[in-house]
Amino acid sequence: MRTASVLRRGIAACLLAPVVAGMIAAPAVAGPGGALPRVTGPIAQDSRSHAFGAAAHQAVPENLAAGGYTEAEYFISGQANVYTWPAGGPAVVRTPNAPYTTRLLVRKPAAGKRFSGKVVVEMLNPSNFFDLNIGWAMLRRQLIADGDAWVGITVKPVSVAALQNFDPGRYAPLSLANPLPVTDPANCADPLTLFPGDSSRTTENGLAWDIYSQVGALLRSNRTDNPLRYRERHNPPVQRLYGFGYSQTGGYLYNYVNGIQPLVVRASGRPLYDGYLVAVAGGSFVGAAPMNQCDPAPPIGDPRRQFDHAGTPILHLMSQSDYLWGIDSRRPDSDMPGDRYRGYEMAGAGHATPDELHASAKPADIVKAGRQVPAPGCDQGPRSPFPSQIFFDAALRNxxxxxxxxxxxxxAAPITVHNGTPATDRFGNVMGGLRSPYLDVPTATWSGTSTGPSFCAIAGHVTPLPATTLAQLYPTHNHYVRQVAASTAGLVTARYITPDDGARLIREAIHAPVTDQGPAPGQRPQR
Structure with a gap:
């Protein structure tokens, strides 16, 4: 299953020389999902060439070194099966041993003694036809605070094409080619995908599943080219892997957990991933994906679109933008050993956030990749600034x-729905769901949907409450701060948000532009 030929194909040595500085290669070791991939890297980053989505080149640049973190990009090469997914069972191999080469973006503590041994592994979201680092955007504060590592994987051919547009020399080795020639009758004429126009008969989206398994096995391995290996003597090995998917790749985790993980357990006796954060995907809203380009996704109502006795803990989060579309993904919470499950609906939170754009490639790099820069605003104004991170930080810790x-x-109770319509309070904010001071001590109405281009239907927006309403609610600034502090204390005690995020919310309230309007209730004006 060696893939040296894939790396060599069409790549001259003079092209590789400036790209693969520090090349490491080691023999493959058998593992779940196929043999472990070969590793090339870290790929050099300098003024002439940098990783797409690199922290220093994000829309809002980030100095990882200031937080004691490093970043590196690697290429991995191996062979992946293409699967079909029959109803009532796990996946079945459709086409075996398809060569691939893709990339990893790795962020970890610079010093091994700081590494917690915990890793979040994310299939990078390709819904804009290029990689978005959404897991890093949602979890970065908690990851850095705990000393965790984050690994993002390019898993879809449309993202590979964007990378090769962006830097043809750097990304020349990447390939997620369809193992079936276009002349093969099994290579369907109209590839099936969640996003029309993002797939080709010459590539195959269904390589993602074994790639995800092989990356997990690689990170758990003792190989010298493991991207999470430190040279220090006392650094802990990888102890726990957590799968993360958001929107389209959240739907991918339905396929992986329900269709592929049983094969991994059958081969090795245990899952590769210790648990999953499945975000803003479920039911009719990206509740599963086509397992390969020629098979449709499981239909609505199919058991494959539900997590049931998955064998690993799952925290499932929906936003205010998507919970109604995905309402058929609701199921009871469970603490049973083989069916540990929690479902959360984030009241006030939008699906398409500004943070996912801030923490991904800058607009100039997106244009260079041949893609459209996502709209930062909609007809009602900028994308909702609701800080979804407060829920994701707690979810990862929990x-x-x-x-x-x-x-x-x-x-947590779901968002309250009556006859298909959300129940709202007198300020227009939804009731139920995961709560926060933004809704319980409101200064605005938080919407999960907007109108306008691109993903505005799931971007949401915020509408400040009138000054007269704020004056009635909060006669003094201190009155407002005390209410936020009380709300926050309850949420921290219940572990819906972390203590660090609770402190942030209170600091934000202290600096909020809620001005004194008169004496607080029960207080006499000072003379």
């Missing part, structure tokens, strides 16, 4: 505590 036996995650 998932880890669940896996390690420290504590079970709290339960």
């Amino acid at each position: 998932l880890d505590h669940w896996v390690t036996g420290k504590a079970i995650p709290p339960r």
Whole structure:
């Protein structure tokens, strides 16, 4: 299954020389999902060539070194099966041993003694036809605070094409080619995909599943080319892997957990990933993907679109933008050993956030990749600034505590719906769901949907409450701050948000432009 031929094909040595500085290669070791991939890298980053989506070249640049972190890009090469997914069972091999080469973007503590041993592994979101680092955007504060690593994987051919547009020399080795020639009758004329126009008969989206398994096995391995290996003597090995998917790649995790993980367990006796954060995907809203380009996704109502006795803990989060579309993904929470599941609906949170754009490639790089820059605003104004991170930070911590036996995650009621319509309070904010001071001590109405271009239908927006309403609610600034502090204290105690995020919310309230309007209720004016 060696893929040296894939790396060599069409790549002159003079092209590779400036790109693959520090090349490392090691023999493959058998593991779940196929043999472990070969690793090339870290790929040099300098003024002439940098990784797409690199922290220093994000829309909002980030200095990882200031937080004690490093970043590196690697190429991995191996062979992946293409699967079909029959109803009532796990996936079945359709086409075996398809060569591939793709890339990893790795962020980890610079010093091994800071590395927690915990890793979030994300299939990078390709819904804009290029890679978005959404897991990093949502979890970066918690990852850095805990000393965790983050690994993003390019898994879809349309993203590979964007990378090769962006830097043809750097990304020349990448290939997610269809193992079937276009003359093969099994290579369907109209590839099936979640996003029309993002797929080709010469490439295959269905290589993602074994790539995800092989990356997990690589990160758990003792190989010298493991991107998470440190040279220090006392650094801990990788202890826990958590799968992360958001929107389209959240739907991918339905395929992986329900269709591929049983094969991994059959081969090795245990799952590769210790738990999953499945975000803003479920039911009719990206609740599964085509397992290969010629088979449709499981239909609505199919059991494959539901997590049921998955064998690993799953925290499932929906936003206010998508929970109604995905309402058929609702199921009871469970603490049973083989069916540990929590479902959360984030009241006030939008699906398409400004943060996912801030933490991904800058606009000039997106244009260079031949893609459209996503709209930062909609007809009603900028994308909703609701800080979804407060829920993701707690979700990651709660998932880890669940896996390690420290504590079970709290339960939360879903967003309240009556006859298919969300119940709202007098300020227009939804009721139920995961709560925050933004809705319980409101200064605005938070919408999950907007109108306008691109993903505005799931971007959301915020409408400040009138000054007269704020004056009635909060006669003094201190009155407002005390209410936020009380709300926050309850949420921290219940573990819906972390103590660090609770402190951030209170600091934000202290600096909020809620001005004194008169004496607080029950207080007499000073003379």
